[in-house]
Amino acid sequence: MHAPGDVRVEDRPDPEIVEPTDAIVRLSATCICGSDLWPYRGVEDVDHTLMGHEYVGVVEEIGAEVKTLKVGDFVVGSFVISDNTCEICRAGFQSKCVHAEFVAGTIGTQAQKARIPHADGTLVATPGQPDPELIPSLLAASDVLGTGWFAAVAAEAGPGKTVAVVGDGAVGLMAVLAARELGAERIIAMSRHPRRQELARFYGATDIVEERGEEGVARIKELTNGLGAHSVIEAVGTQESFMQAVGATRGGGHLGYVGVNHDVQIPGIQLFFAGIHTLGGPAPVRRFLPELIQLIWDRKIDPGKVFDLTLPLEQAAEGYRAMDERRATKVLLTL
């Protein structure tokens, strides 16, 4: 991305092994993330930045110290590099690894190949070569599914719980799927977009709320005996959506937030008197990858349906436009 709104597909040198813990992955598919729209729209700085942080593909080369992967393995990677051995990783927070590095920006996986540092700690091999029909779902695990899943875990979605999901983008939809898999009793999707409402219902939403902001909060309270939801997931990242999520959470309830906050200022006093648990940030996708890959492999979940536009990598610019204009929820780029 040369500048906001200016996406170009260009030839670049092939990546090479630099550190002995690196792997080179030949990508099978990649995609465009909702968070890629922040720089596209000029909200985040961008200047000739390598884009893309979601990826699946085949290991083409490994460094001398890579132990768990071999050339030819099909792998899914997290959007944050992690060693998966440090104290923070062992506690399940690989996105805060002492060696954490964002794939977006410096690596960039909207590409044919990528050099992945700390390959053992970042990549997970699938049980075998996947059927082509599984590729979109495995690709979703790399970020949107992993992030939605983390949000649902952070919000402590589970049996007997009412879960409200703020945001009907790909991550919000994946959070609906995750809440259902985690056994939530009732899942309220907050969306005013007919096609996304439909997809939310497909993934397990039991209720749809179209209202936003304070009206949205009032509607959630109405549906929960005046108390608010046990579990609320924030998957947008604006001031309105964040405070809507805080307001929709019952006292003592759990808010999981994964929408990348931009210019959000949380009034401390409001959060204080809400009396809620919160957990958020870049999702430690690596924690969940083995489980998510297995669920996909066994055809128990179908996150790949979140992709509603497929284009060749060369047409990435059109993919960005389609997402920016909300003509597409999520764009898969083929190679």
Place this chain on the structure above:
Amino acid sequence: MHAPGDVRVEDRPDPEIVEPTDAIVRLSATCICGSDLWPYRGVEDVDHTLMGHEYVGVVEEIGAEVKTLKVGDFVVGSFVISDNTCEICRAGFQSKCVHAEFVAGTIGTQAQKARIPHADGTLVATPGQPDPELIPSLLAASDVLGTGWFAAVAAEAGPGKTVAVVGDGAVGLMAVLAARELGAERIIAMSRHPRRQELARFYGATDIVEERGEEGVARIKELTNGLGAHSVIEAVGTQESFMQAVGATRGGGHLGYVGVNHDVQIPGIQLFFAGIHTLGGPAPVRRFLPELIQLIWDRKIDPGKVFDLTLPLEQAAEGYRAMDERRATKVLLTL
């Protein structure tokens, strides 16, 4: 409190039973809270407000529906009224009870007697009439100990954990005590006040950090192998202290915050990239009262040492001055 800085002890009508779930308590002791200084200093509005929300005493009269208490019982109450039967109470968040009401302001326990609504859900009787020496500790359970305990539980203090406590007021000191009781391995008290440092060490602090703000954060990181503390307790409520607490928490760690926030604006993006759990707000003291009363009764903890000035109720105004000028950590008022 007629106005900021203007505290007067005046005769008022005796309280009477209004609802059948009420009890009238004749107070044995009361005290002044750090949070009483907010209106005293004009940070919170105050206009002829009934002050005080910490109390112990003897039940003098009960309404027809009070079941668990009888006249003559010695009781400790929470600073928030709760029915202790609603869904929120049963989940342990009595301070967000559907019948929650703050004792401060409308009831006011810097007084000889108080009408306590929802007596069954708010008051806990001690195993018998306490020795006078136990009264300060039982009074501490009503708020500062209960609040510090909640903060330590919210921060998930426990075996193997390093806990940092931001704030050396009574609540911060009680959080140190709680962290020790919960089995924390290392407890870092952030304080630059020699007498409070000493008290922090008495209650279980293993380390003292005098630096504040970003320097304080850097010092905590230095002491924790660059990672930050597992558990951080915020017991002040200013912008600097809150962000110091966020910064001192390791990725995936837990922040428990109980300092009443005033004019704190939390930058969403900073909280997001911190990747931490948070839980805070007015403490559900009622949840912990039975356990805390027993620990005090059995002489296992000595929270009463947090009172370093005792005055008769008539001299409440002098008590406020002493706390405002930091000549006293916490003032007990006798009756």
